[in-house]
Amino acid sequence: MSLQQTLKDLLEASLTPSPTVILFGLAFCLLAPILLHFLYSTATPYTTLPSVLLLGPPGAGKTALTTLFERGPLDLPLAKTHTSQVPSSIELSINSDDPSSASYKTNLDEAGATAKKFLLVDTPGHPKLRASSLAHLNSAEPTIKSSLVSDGGAKSKIKAVVFMVDAAALADGDALPSTAEYLYDVLLTLQKRFHSRNGSRAPASMPVLVAANKLDLFTALPAALVKSNLEAELGRIRAARSKGLLDSGVGQDDLAAGEEGDWLGGDGSEKFSFAQMMEFDVDVDVIGGSVTGDGPGAEKWWKWIGERV
């Protein structure tokens, strides 16, 4: 009987609009979601690694670089590669104590250094398959499924973009336009991302590395020349696109809105340079290197990636 009485009292007390009850109720309403959030965020382990997206035309050496970085610490020979059809990601770790001096060849498990892990996402470079790679960069906070193998993997944030080019192929005329066209699309996507921000918060800056590969070959252009050639070609594409036909589906009404969209780089200057992309928080570096042969190697690229993840 007494139990019932106490229960009844309690119920009554909780339903009377007294200050304590209101206070409790408010506190509960406010704190419960926060508590739940903490509960869940600690329960799920930190599995989403940052990722670095590897883009570039086919045959530039993207997959080769991927295998080089993966096999480097294990002292395995470089795998042969062919044209990719699907993206793949590999988990890499970099010395977080001193990213600038690290080499991709050191086995961090053996060295005992603290490792920072990230994913390197290799994408197919074939023009028919580019659309899906570019789609990753579209949103203000570019993400990518951390494990491409299984569906429903957690999203991983893209920290940097590495754009591989074949410096030896750029020397003759045919490869340059197609390479530059892809780079143009990449940079334009990143630029649009800057415009598409929602709210006042600017999207995180997106560093882009143009990795001039195959410098071990005799015919390869040095990094500086790769840079100037690409800049010139990008400028030309920019001019051609502004003069070219409109895309289908673009009506006359959209013209005004789309005005700013397709002009790569900020000012209306005649020449394009990568420095113009700074305005959109896209920081472009051109570094030479080589995956195979006894050229300059890939250490510089590794360092660049290490500083940015």
Next chain:
Amino acid sequence: MLDTFEILTTSGVVLWSRTYAAVSPSVVNNFINDIFIEEKSSVAGAKNGASAAENPPYKHDQHTLRWTFEKELGIIFVAVYRSLLHISWIDQLVDNIRAIFVGLYRDELTKPNTTIVECLTFDQYFDQQLRELEQAGGKSDTRALKSEVLSEDTGDEPPSPPNNRGQQALRGVSPGSSPNVSRPGTPSASHLLVAKAGPGAKLSRRARKMQNTTSAPASSGDEGPARKAKAKPVKRGRKWDADGLADEDDGVQLDYSVPTLTSDSEAEPGARPGAVEEVDASTWGSQTKGKFVLRDLGDEVNSILADADAKKNAATKTDAPSGLVGTGLSAIGGLFRNVVGGKVLTKQDLDKAMKGMEEHLLKKNVAREAAIRLCEGVEKELVGVKTGSFESINARIQKAMEASLTKMLTPTSSLDLLREIDAITSPSATSLRKARPYVMSIVGVNGVGKSTNLSKICFFLLQNKYKVLIAAGDTFRSGAVEQLAVHVRNLKELTAREGGQVELYQKGYGKDAATVAKDAVAYAAQEGFNVVLIDTAGRRHNDQRLMSSLEKFAKFAQPDKILMVGEALVGTDSVAQARNFNAAFGSGRSLDGFIISKCDTVGDMVGTLVSIVHATNVPVLFVGVGQHYSDLRNFSVKWAVEKLLSSA
């Protein structure tokens, strides 16, 4: 014989390869591009589980490629050999290697975020298969005869250990450098074995000397870095030397060695093929031991192949429902999963939804042929895929279809017309080309809008300050030349202010169109025109007489671009139109692109785009969206895909 055999993933990494003669990597790259990415062959590329015999061989240069594809794991098995040779057992080899490789390394292959698969020991299995199939020779059904072959192999004609040894050593030596030296007395040798036994004979001499001077383990030290199990010499003693002959019939124990390849516990290294090799190396002087090793590997391979066969049979049989309650439960579960997601799609699930998708595409004016191909491709892609959380089957199909359409419509190389014209008319000093006018010609069926689209392109070029010559190649239809003259007059008036120049080149009616075109190009070169646009007479695509003149036309005028105008209104016939026109220019020439006219008249039903690209693999470059000179647009894939999938 075989030039190279490669096992590679769809992400482009070669997992394992064996090269007998160097083959340029471009051969395999082209194969991937043509079969898998551009899907040029009539059979859709990503056909899961089809045996190598069903997949059409891919020919490139002097090489023929036989291949098979394991979709679930994304692995391609490809054998490259000279087209001159006829190797009857090559399909069997590719299929068997696939079964063995998948059987052995399935666990490693499904690991996320890595491209490394430890398969150094796969050499053993490959050699065994190659030997076996070569011995089986021209027999068509080697699989059925396998046990017989095997008993022959080990009983009547035991391959002598030097030969075996030589093959192992070969792995270290570059295969291309092995010359065909004196034929050793290996009884079981066929063509390939002769070549391989060359270094074998040499090595056996060295090994014999070594056996005289040193003990057996020392000679195994000569083996090279590939011998992984060397670090555990204790194990081999226990397993192979003690009860070796008992083991060879013990199928169960051998079977269990298959999954152990990936694990690392203490007892297992003995079962690894690496250990088998080592036993061979240390005791190879004894005939019985050499025989035993070979037999054992054969058994293991056979058990793997049998497993794969059994699985395949089981897979075909499990379709039968397991009782009324079982089906009811699974149906409810299926419904639930359909809403919540996380359902593994089967063919039955997809069938109905795919039917709906096909209907939808047909409604959008996609030719049935193209719609079926698209749906089949999507279905193949989706079978066995798990839907995401809260993703219905239809949403998944929609997504897959979008990707599939995008891939199909996206051109392999994008066209930048202004750039191409610049490259031709004012070539860079280093390219050693002479400046000449850029020639474009336009073909098509009657009344699709050839002249209209030609003048639209002309307007665009004039706006960019080019000097354009329009050649009246329609010398047949009354009024065609006058029509062009009117266009030219209008364009002149419209663009005089912007600095473009346009002229008409005409020779009246009745002349040979090809000759007129040729003269026009010569005239343009002389007068310094930048671009020549050649109009042609409309022709019915299935009229052989009219179509045959196009070949001569292409030869005479040498156009840089041949564009075909197709109208968006046409339905199923678009496939035949595109095919016939694409084939009309002779063997060395095909269409460079399509202009789809009258897109404004069909609304969402832009299926013709898909039909013609499906038929020819030639990209759509421009679409006509209105009646004015300025109503020409670059083709945007995104726009087309949106229209095709919109369900209004």
